[in-house]
Amino acid sequence: MTAGAPAASRLRDRYDVLLLDLDGTVYAGADAIPGARDALVVDGGPRLFYVTNNASRSPADVAGHLNVLGFPATEFEVVTSSQSAARLLAQQIPAGSAVLVVGTDALAHEVELVGLNPVRSYDDAPVAVVQGHSPDTGWRILAEATLAIRAGAYWVASNVDSTLPTERGLCLGNGSMVAALRTATGRAPDVAGKPARPLMDDAVRRSGAERPLVIGDRIDTDIAGANDAGLDSLLVLSGVSTPADLLVAAPSDRPTYLAHTLAALEKAPEALRIAPHRDVSAQVDGATLWIEAGDDVDESVVLRAALAAAWEANGIADVRGRGPVASAVADRLSGPRD
Template identity: 60%
Template sequence: MTTLRENYDALLLDLDGTLYQGPQEIPGAREALATGTQPCYYVTNNASRSPGDVAEHLTELGFAADESTVVTSSQSAARLLAENVAPGSAVLVVGTEALADEVRNVGLRPVRSFEDAPAAVVQGHSPTTDWAILAEATLAIRAGAVWVAANLDSTLPTERGLVLGNGSMVAALRAATSREPLVAGKPAAPLMEDAMRRSGCVRPLVVGDRLDTDIEGASNVGLDSLLVLTGVSTAIDVLRAAPEQRPTYLASALDALNRPADESLVGEDSRWSVDFDGTDLVIEPTADSTEPVDSTELLRVVAVGAWKFPDFVRITSTTPAVSAVVSGWGA
C-alpha cells in the first residue's frame, strides 16, 4: 500500500493549527509524523520566535525537529529586505527581538525609532506591539521606507481561540499610510520558495490548516496540498473556497498522511450524486446503505460540486443522515 506521504519527497508543514495550538500538541499529530522516511520541514508564518526556539518547542512536544528544519517568515522577510536596501541600512523593526536578529543576520541594522532614518520597515507578530511603535513605522513608511510584512494573517490560533494576527496590525499601517507592503509569508511565494530551497526537495506536499495561507501558498508555487480540519478553516470555508484556495487533499487530521492517497483526494465519488437545481446543491447516496455518513469523506465529494456551482444557496438532501452532517457544516 502506497501512502499519501510516499507520493512526495518532503513534507512542508504548517505549525499553528496543524501541529499545535499554543503550547499544546494537536492530538495525534506527533504519532502521524513519526511514521515514514520523508523529511519534515516546519514552515511558519509566525515571526515572533527564532527558528531555534520553534525547534525547541517542537522537540518538547515530541516532534523530530532542529533549527535547520524550521523555516520562518522572519527569515524570508529578512531576505526581502536585503534584496531591497543597501547593506548596513537601518531597518525599523515592528516585532520581537527574534525578528530583529534575522535583520542582523542579513547585514542590516535593526532600529526602533524613525529618528534613526530607517531605509525600511519590517513588521511581524509580537504580543507587545503598541501604538508607539506603529506610529514610528507610520512615519517611516510615509517618508518612503521600504515596507516588508512577515505575513498577512488576520488571526492567530491559540489554545483560547482565534486572536488578532500580524495582518490585523498590517491593516492599521495600511490605513495610516495608503501603502502596500512586500509580503514574505504564505500565501506569498517567498516563504515557500525558501522552504523548497532549504529542503532541496523536488516534489513536496504542503500541509496546513488555513485555506488563505497554506493552501493558497501551495497553489502560488504550483505544489499539491493537504488541508487538515484541525485549525482555522472549516467545512463551509472549503465549500466557498476560491480557485486558488482549493486543496488537493482534505482530511480531518494528520494521520491521513499514512493512508492511501485516494482516501483523502478531493474528487467525485460514484457512491454519491451531487446535483444543482438552480439554487441548491442536492446530495444523495447512489445506493442504499446503513453505514454512517463520514463528514470529511462527504465534504471531499460535495466540495467538487460546490466549486462547480459557486452560487449555490444551500446544500440539501432527502436522506436524514446526510442532512444531519450537512447541517453541522453550517451550509
C-alpha cells in the same frame, strides 16, 4: 500531482518532504494538535520541514518547542517568514541600513543576520520597516512605523494572516496589525509569508525537496501558497479554515487533498481527493446543493463529494442533506466561515 511522483498506497509515500505549517496544523499555542505526533513521527516517512508565517520566535526556539512536544526538529528544518522577510530587505536596501522593526527580538535578530541594522525609532532614520507578529505590539511602535512608511520607507510584512490559532481560540494575527498601518499610511507592504512566494520558495530550496507536499490549515495562506508555487497540498480541518470556507473557495484556494486530521497521511492519496464518490449523491438544483448518503458512509467521504459538486457548479447558496450523515455534512458546509 507533483511531477515525477510515484504511485503510492499511502499519501505519505508519494512525497519526499512534508512542508508543514505549525499554528493550527502541528500545534495550537503551547499544545500539540491531538494525534499530530503519531501521524508525523514514523519510521521511513518523508522528511519534515516546518514552514511558518509566525515571525515571533527564532527557528531555534520553534525547534525547541517542537522537541518538547515530541516532534523531531532542528533549527535548520524550521523555515520562518522572518527569515524570508529579512532576505527581501537585504535584496532591496544597502548593507548596514537602519530597519525599523515592528515585532519581536527574534525578528530583529534575523535583520541583523543579513547585515542590516535593526532599530525601534523613526528618529534613527530607518530606510525600511519590517513587521511581524508580537503579542506586545502596541500603539507606540505602530506610530513609529507609520512615520517611517509615510516618509517613504520600504515596508515588508512577514505575513498578513488576519487571525492566529491559540489554545484559547482564534486571536488577531499580524495581518490585523498590518491593516492598521495600511489605514494610517495608504501604503501596502511587500509580503514574505504565505501565500506570497518568498517563504514557500525558501522552504523548497532549503529542504532540497523534489516532491514536496504542503500541509496546512488555512486555504488563504497555506493552500493558496502551495497552488501559487505549483505544489500539491493537504488541508487539515484542525485550525482556521472550515468546510463552509471550502464551499466558496476560489480555485486558487482549493487543496489537492482534504482531511480532518494528519492521520490521513496513512490513507490512499486518491481517497483524499475532492472528487465524486459512488456512495454519495450530490446534485445541484438552482443554487441549492442536495446531498444524500447512507448512514454507513464516512462524513469525510460525503464532504469531499459534496465539495466536488459545489466547485463544479459554482454559486451555491444553500446546502441540504437527506439522511443523518448527509445532513451533518450540510450543516458543516453551511456553518460559520473564517
